[in-house]
Amino acid sequence: MPNASHPTCELVPGAPRHVAIIMDGNGRWATQRGRPRLMGHHAGAKRVREIVEACQAFGVEYLTIFAFSTENWKRTQTEVAGLMSLFRRYIAKEKKALKENGVRVRFIGDRVNLDDKLVKLMNDLEDETKDNTRTHLTVALNYGGRDEVARATKRLAKDVAAGLLNPDDVGEETLPRYLDTHVLPDPDLVIRTSGEARISNFLLWQSAYAEYEFIDTLWPDFSKEEFSKLCTAFGGRDRRFGAVKT
Known part of the structure; x- marks a missing residue:
């Protein structure tokens, strides 16, 4: 990563504040080259570094990436084990650069089914980068949108049962306080690579x-040049949030 004290500034006018990415196509990338699917995941991990750097250059404050879904456990045992090993290696390898370049890292998702060594690495990285403010990188690991809402609802229900929350006071602004992302702004732009046109529970x-x-x-x-084009196109969109301009 570039040194945080000497950033390369290529700010994109009107760039989104928060970009979320469904990083799809690693397995197909490897298969097209006659290589094992895990080779594609390793190539994809390297791409994350470039896009984090691009966020810093373009003026994107928040980046959320979909690394492993609650549905991905259905993949072969070999691929799942390889992905978990890759996550551990990536965290250990990138920790120093992330800290030096002002990147704050958070993980969202259910950690219950993750192995203890990986969870410790995740916790340590969150703790060691908690004072960084230049870029906020959130990694969705063992994450599913429906699972997140279900877990949030359980926490909300417990507060109601404990008398900490009045049911009559519950509105659409209440549940977000119980989501994994409660400290983050909502994403402005969601990108999915690989040609699939679905959001896959993200x-x-x-x-x-x-x-x-x-x-x-x-x-x-996926390159920083393509990322720049998408951020630039976002800046030209008319976002009305259901209202009509007069």
């Missing part, structure tokens, strides 16, 4: 008014 509540871009590029081929 940030269901938070993305209600996000702009979407579904692109054909496979994630390992």
Whole structure:
């Protein structure tokens, strides 16, 4: 990553404050090259570094990436084990650069089914980057939008049962306080790579008014130049949030 004290500034006019990315296509990228699917995931992990750097250059404050969904456990045991190993290695390898470049890292999702070593690495990285403010990187790991809403609802129900929350006071502004993303602004732009046009249970509540871009590029081929074009296009969109301009 570039040194935080000497940033390369290429600010994109009207760039979104918060970009969320469904990083799809790693397996297909590898298969097209006659390589094992895990090779694609390793290539995709390297791409994350470039896009984090691009966020810093373009003026994007928040980046949320979909690393592993609650549905991904259905993949082969070999691929799942390989992905968990990749996550551990990535955190250990990138920790120093993330800290030095002012990146604050958060993880969202249910950690119950993750192995203890990975959870410790996640907790340590969150703690060691908690004072960073230049870029906010959120990694969705063992995450599903429906699962997140269900867990949030349980926490809300417990507060109601304990007398800490009046049921009559519950509105659409209440539930977000119980979501994994309660400290984050909602995403302005959601990007999905690989040509698939679905949101795959990602940030269901938070993305209600996000702009979407579904692109054909496979994630390992996604470049900062393409990212810049998408951010620039976002700046030209007329976002009315249900209102009508007079």
